[in-house]
Amino acid sequence: MSVRPLEIDDRRAVLDQLRGRIDALQGGPSRLSVPVPSVLEGLARLRTGGVYAVDSASLAMVLASGASAAGDWVGFVGWDDFGVEAAAQLGIALGRTVLVPTPGEHWLEVVAALVDVLRIVVLRPAGRIDPRSASVVQARLRSRDAVLLVHGERGTQGAWPQADATFSATEVAWDGVGRGSGRLHGQRARVVVREVGRPNSREIVLPYAAR
Amino acid sequence: MSARILVVWCPDWSVTAALMERAETGAPVERGAPAAVLSANRVVVCNGPARAEGVRRGQRRRDAQARCPDLLLLAAGPERDARWFEDVLIAVEEVRPGVSPIRPGLLAVPAPGRYHGGEEAAAALLAEELVGAGVWDCRFGIADDLFAAERAARAADAQGCVVVPRGASAQFVGDLPITVLADDGPDGQRLADLLHRLGLNRLREFAAFGAGEVSNRFGSYGVEIQRRVRGSTTRLAGPRTPPPELACEIGFEPALDSAEAVTFSVRTTAERFVAVLADRQLVATAVRIEAEFEDLAPDGRGISARTWLHPGCFTSRDLVDRVHWQLQAGTPGSGLRSRKEAGAVTAPITRVRFVPDTVEAAGDHADGLWGGGAEEQVLRGVARVQAMVGYDAVRVPVLQGGRGAGDRQAWVAWGERPTDLRPTDPPWPGRIPGPAPTRVFATPLRAEVVDERGRGVTVTERGVVTGAPYRCRAGFPGRSGWWAIAAWAGPWPVDEGWWHAEGAPGRSARFQVVGTDGSAWLLCWRESGWEVEAEYE
Numbered sequence: 234m235s236v237r238p239l240e241i242d243d244r245r246a247v248l249d250q251l252r253g254r255i256d257a258l259q260g261g262p263s264r265l266s267v268p269v270p271s272v273l274e275g276l277a278r279l280r281t282g283g284v285y286a287v288d289s290a291s292l293a294m295v296l297a298s299g300a301s302a303a304g305d306w307v308g309f310v311g312w313d314d315f316g317v318e319a320a321a322q323l324g325i326a327l328g329r330t331v332l333v334p335t336p337g338e339h340w341l342e343v344v345a346a347l348v349d350v351l352r353i354v355v356l357r358p359a360g361r362i363d364p365r366s367a368s369v370v371q372a373r374l375r376s377r378d379a380v381l382l383v384h385g386e387r388g389t390q391g392a393w394p395q396a397d398a399t400f401s402a403t404e405v406a407w408d409g410v411g412r413g414s415g416r417l418h419g420q421r422a423r424v425v426v427r428e429v430g431r432p433n434s435r436e437i438v439l440p441y442a443a444r
Numbered sequence: 445m446s447a448r449i450l451v452v453w454c455p456d457w458s459v460t461a462a463l464m465e466r467a468e469t470g471a472p473v474e475r476g477a478p479a480a481v482l483s484a485n486r487v488v489v490c491n492g493p494a495r496a497e498g499v500r501r502g503q504r505r506r507d508a509q510a511r512c513p514d515l516l517l518l519a520a521g522p523e524r525d526a527r528w529f530e531d532v533l534i535a536v537e538e539v540r541p542g543v544s545p546i547r548p549g550l551l552a553v554p555a556p557g558r559y560h561g562g563e564e565a566a567a568a569l570l571a572e573e574l575v576g577a578g579v580w581d582c583r584f585g586i587a588d589d590l591f592a593a594e595r596a597a598r599a600a601d602a603q604g605c606v607v608v609p610r611g612a613s614a615q616f617v618g619d620l621p622i623t624v625l626a627d628d629g630p631d632g633q634r635l636a637d638l639l640h641r642l643g644l645n646r647l648r649e650f651a652a653f654g655a656g657e658v659s660n661r662f663g664s665y666g667v668e669i670q671r672r673v674r675g676s677t678t679r680l681a682g683p684r685t686p687p688p689e690l691a692c693e694i695g696f697e698p699a700l701d702s703a704e705a706v707t708f709s710v711r712t713t714a715e716r717f718v719a720v721l722a723d724r725q726l727v728a729t730a731v732r733i734e735a736e737f738e739d740l741a742p743d744g745r746g747i748s749a750r751t752w753l754h755p756g757c758f759t760s761r762d763l764v765d766r767v768h769w770q771l772q773a774g775t776p777g778s779g780l781r782s783r784k785e786a787g788a789v790t791a792p793i794t795r796v797r798f799v800p801d802t803v804e805a806a807g808d809h810a811d812g813l814w815g816g817g818a819e820e821q822v823l824r825g826v827a828r829v830q831a832m833v834g835y836d837a838v839r840v841p842v843l844q845g846g847r848g849a850g851d852r853q854a855w856v857a858w859g860e861r862p863t864d865l866r867p868t869d870p871p872w873p874g875r876i877p878g879p880a881p882t883r884v885f886a887t888p889l890r891a892e893v894v895d896e897r898g899r900g901v902t903v904t905e906r907g908v909v910t911g912a913p914y915r916c917r918a919g920f921p922g923r924s925g926w927w928a929i930a931a932w933a934g935p936w937p938v939d940e941g942w943w944h945a946e947g948a949p950g951r952s953a954r955f956q957v958v959g960t961d962g963s964a965w966l967l968c969w970r971e972s973g974w975e976v977e978a979e980y981e
Contacts, residue, residue, distance in 0.1 A: 290979075318853055333839070420964075
């Protein structure tokens with residue numbers, strides 16, 4: 234195999250190319266990127282085999298909606314308070330959604346089985362996850378084309394020991410509500426992405442479909 | 445020597461079938477109570493007790509009820525009649541093969557001659573068999589031809605038999621009054637009326653007409669009747685082929701008392717069931733699983749039956765899973781199977797039976813040439829999860845109509861078809877517009893809302909809020925204590941369910957509340973107090 238010189242145009246592109254090359258040499262599945270909705274384009278990236286921490290339910294739904302709209306199946310595990318209407322408004326195709334509200338002690342097996350067949354699994358763990366279970370799931374993810382989003386309460390560090398990236402919604406503001414007047418029209422938030430390297434952030438309006 | 449014909453007639457079959465179905469669903473059924481089957485507001489069929497009260501065929505519902513106030517009204521169901529008559533056909537087939545069903549309530553079978561000790565003895569045997577199957581009113585007629593045998597059955601008493609001797613059919617039919625033709629429906633009714641007005645009283649007199657004249661004047665129906673009356677026709681509908689037995693069952697001796705043991709033992713039966721269907725190029729999409737168990741009560745046995753649906757089609761493995769879920773359903777915590785639980789069942793199981801409920805052509809469910817699509821893989825993967833955590837633990841979210849956040853959604857068990865959902869199309873006045881909450885609590889949390897001076901906020905009957913919400917407190921896990929309200933909207937008042945006698949939710953009003961910390965909530969005020977229904981997160 235001949236090694237061609239790399240075209241150096243951007244540091245990130247170089248890293249991507251190198252990663253792709255390592256994957257190809259290792260023989261594992263290349264890490265494909267999973268579509269994200271247009272509001273998060275250029276800010277958040279999801280790659281198959283990755284684990285990402287999210288601290289807001291609506292942001293988790295938005296992240297999952299890209300793949301769902303593209304025709305993939307998504308699953309929500311441990312969401313015993315899943316808001317169906319909000320999910321539909323945020324662009325998740327309910328016909329391609331699997332919900333396991335209370336997996337209980339079986340959460341590890343459920344997640345492992347679902348990442349086999351779904352594109353995105355959004356897990357809300359009951360407590361902190363021990364590194365051994367995490368490594369089991371991560372090994373499984375690497376051999377499949379799936380993404381795991383871990384939803385934790387705001388402010389907590391995240392239940393997953395080492396996530397590829399952390400998405401958090403900060404400076405959340407609600408439009409349209411006055412003091413006894415108006416109604417909720419929309420939600421704005423500054424989405425902060427913490428990856429390896431410098432944190433990246435942008436203010437977005439959550440894409441609730443007009444109803 | 446031609447074979448003679450035995451006709452079995454179950455009078456007012458529609459009523460009998462409807463009552464049998466009612467009895468199966470557990471509704472109280474009193475034999476001998478007046479009942480009638482209605483279609484389009486008119487009586488189609490009524491039973492003997494109803495007729496004794498003056499109810500007649502063709503009567504309007506109102507008139508029938510006026511004559512007999514405690515008349516039990518039943519909806520017409522031709523499929524139901526046919527379905528329940530199947531049991532009668534099987535019962536008769538047990539005794540005498542070659543059954544030809546004529547219509548629900550009426551069947552013909554070759555008379556057995558001397559085999560059962562004579563024709564009347566055979567009829568008595570059949571009567572015993574049918575009463576055993578729950579059909580009390582069955583009447584038998586035996587004659588050389590079908591028409592005479594049917595007339596003979598109509599002349600018999602309940603569970604009785606009328607035998608027309610060999611060669612005496614024409615004689616027997618000739619003695620019948622003209623009015624019996626009215627049983628043949630509107631055509632017969634018209635002919636009977638006309639012949640009556642012509643001054644004819646007995647069918648014999650009709651037989652004396654010339655065939656040409658009858659054909660000219662009364663058409664094909666008249667000719668047919670005349671041929672029958674003369675005894676020159678021997679019509680017998682072709683005997684039916686009994687439907688193939690697709691149900692499979694397995695008995696356990698001694699009875700098994702652990703679900704694991706049962707599921708292990710039914711595996712081969714499930715494989716056989718799928719294979720039998722596959723031989724006929726069929727697959728099952730709905731299967732009824734019946735498990736018989738030894739009842740601890742002195743009277744013996746009980747049965748647990750449930751119909752399971754499958755989003756694709758059943759494989760033997762799926763069936764085994766269903767058996768497990770069904771047996772586990774009786775024990776507490778059925779949704780989630782604990783690892784430690786030994787899988788005990790409520791009572792020892794003696795028999796498991798698979799009955800196909802809906803079958804479809806295998807071609808419609810076959811894998812594509814290049815293997816199953818993504819959909820197939822998902823179905824299989826999710827079935828694996830279901831096998832792990834239980835049938836009810838895997839859900840599909842669906843939308844439905846309603847006002848509260850919790851009312852507007854439903855989670856349907858994976859594989860079930862959603863039923864009884866409220867439609868989303870009509871406007872639901874009082875529902876909250878705009879973005880929906882992302883977290884909807886299954887059981888709303890109790891909350892407390894006070895105004896600036898610390899007085900509890902309520903909503904009056906006219907929908908006026910007594911004070912501006914200022915602080916709120918609710919029993920969130922890990923977040924207790926008061927938090928300040930930055931903005932609020934509402935109320936959206938609703939007065940629901942007052943039309944139900946009890947358990948009405950009553951008056952309520954919803955509020956959207958934004959806290960100073962950036963959290964947003966859907967609060968609901970009820971007469972019983974405040975609740976947190978959902979969170980916008």
